[in-house]
Amino acid sequence: MEYIQQFELARESSKQMHNLSAELVNKVLTDLAEEIVKQTVEILKANQLDLNNMDHSDPKYDRLLLNPDRVAAIAADIRNVATLKSPLGEVLENKVMENGLDISKIRVPLGVIGVIYEARPNVTLDVFALCLKTGNVAILKGGKDADETNRALLSIIHSVLAENKVDLGVVTLLPADRKATEELLSARAYVDVIIPRGSQGLIDFVRENSKVPVIETGAGIVHTYFDISGDLEKGKAILFNAKTRRVSVCNSLDCLLIHRERLNDLAMLVAPMAGKDVQLYADPAAFEALKGLYPEGLLHQAGPEDFGTEFLDYKLAIKTVSELDEALRHIASFSSRHSEAIIAEDDQKQTLFLNAVDAAAVYVNASTSFTDGGQFGMGAEIGISTQKLHARGPMGLSELTSYKWIVRGNGQVR
Incomplete structure (x- = not known):
């Protein structure tokens, strides 16, 4: 499928997210956690194909590596996200003006979130879970180092979505090549924000080349x-x-x-x-x-x-x-x-x-x-933001929302 078609489908899917009930979202996440554990052997087979192509001494090897304990931990994080209260609709501010206008500031989804990441297959599941819970659509661009694992995980996600009659367009995995990155960074008409997770080189490249707003995460000199x-x-x-x-x-x-x-x-x-x-x-x-x-x-x-x-x-x-x-x-x-x-x-x-x-x-x-979303009581995280605009530190559910103003009147004119 052409990239533009994929981006269009993601945008269309985002328009339907408000139709998903909280109960259905939580069921999808719970079902996914169970299926991830059931499919551990198949996940590890795919992961081994990726590991076979990476030098064991490469620092990214440990990030790429999955084992039964890590798969179980990822599934536990997904279950945890299902138990958390969604921030959507939260009233951040409310006031009634002298003219009678009732004005509220409420949390809403960001929309379509593009995530570009390297050898971190857990990100595939973490991002999906957090985005679904917050009414966002995810476009994933993983690295070639983890492509076999990422595709195995996406297949499981799609099977669970299909079983629950949820549009598969709520999550898309792009090809693991540079062309896909370039297309995603240029998709300003379809994508609301890009979040890179990986090396400083990756973050710098995304920041310098993206036409879509960027939230920087990942690099830590501690x-x-x-x-x-x-x-x-x-x-x-x-x-x-x-x-x-x-x-x-x-x-x-x-x-x-x-x-x-x-x-x-x-x-x-x-x-x-x-x-x-x-x-x-x-x-x-x-x-x-x-x-x-x-x-x-x-x-x-x-x-x-x-x-x-x-x-x-x-x-x-x-x-x-x-x-x-x-x-x-x-x-x-x-x-x-x-x-x-x-x-x-x-x-x-x-x-x-x-x-x-x-x-x-x-x-x-x-x-x-x-410094971790789970350790901060936020469930899974989409990354650690190192910038100051919009979000800073571990990005959990509330950090994947924006807000809008709701104004209720009774015929007022200015």
């Missing part, structure tokens, strides 16, 4: 500052979790900033990471503090290119600072405004950090691994 007042045991646990829980995701730690007066504790802070073979790229002061105390093959002198890098791997940069203000300046220079953290017991330092850092999520004494 810092944690260990203050002079930081608690050593808290720091060890937080840093280890933030770096090693899952290195291929955007909330994983990329750079540790440490106060110069705490360099004697640095070896103990990062000791657990040696068990995960984390490569450390340390500035001169940190390198000297770690020399002989961290495995030699895992310790390197940092270069300028190691700061401001999203590693998506078992790698961590370390920067020594003399004061909190220096840490703040470093973060301001290199942050992608995703997630930033401070480990400190000093209340004033905590407050200054929270107020000064410009990021979607700012933490005190906690791992940046929590």
Whole structure:
């Protein structure tokens, strides 16, 4: 089918979304979750075809990888979305004017949402579930690395939609080629917003070439500052979790900033990471503090290119600072405004950090691994917005809505 025809069908489908009852939407999602679990073997077969074409050392490999536990977790997220209250129709503001006009501001769907993503097959299901729940139509453009998996998942989605007599046009998967991306970015007459999920390169390309409004998500250059007042045991646990829980995701730690007066504790802070073979790229002061105390093959002198890098791997940069203000300046220079953290017991330092850092999520004494829609109680997420217009941070149901004004009168004229 020609791209324009697909976009036209998506637009037509969006006009019918208001006819879907909340009960039917929830049934579709519940049925889908059950079918995903039932089809685990077939999903994993398709996923293996994709995995066979990717180098195991590629940081995207872990994002692409599905296993029974991950499939079950995705299904659980879909069930969770079904239980959440839809934001549609929520009255954000209501007032009656002196002339008797009754004016309300209510939540409505964005319309047709295009999502461009790389080797993240879970996005196919997350986006569909969130869009259906919020009355939006989804046009998906996955990467070639996950195409077999994405198509297997779309087939399951379409089968569930057909069983429930819901228009299949509510979700479309475009071919995994550059032409499809170019067409989607130019579909201003049919698509209301584009959301890219993936590398900084993908996000930059979409932002620079799209004729459709863009919400940027995904890229995370994440810092944690260990203050002079930081608690050593808290720091060890937080840093280890933030770096090693899952290195291929955007909330994983990329750079540790440490106060110069705490360099004697640095070896103990990062000791657990040696068990995960984390490569450390340390500035001169940190390198000297770690020399002989961290495995030699895992310790390197940092270069300028190691700061401001999203590693998506078992790698961590370390920067020594003399004061909190220096840490703040470093973060301001290199942050992608995703997630930033401070480990400190000093209340004033905590407050200054929270107020000064410009990021979607700012933490005190906690791992940046929590930047996630599910962890924030939002159900699944469509991405982590790193911009300020419309949405910021994890994008759940309410972030996939806009609003309109409803004005009720009784013959008033101006």
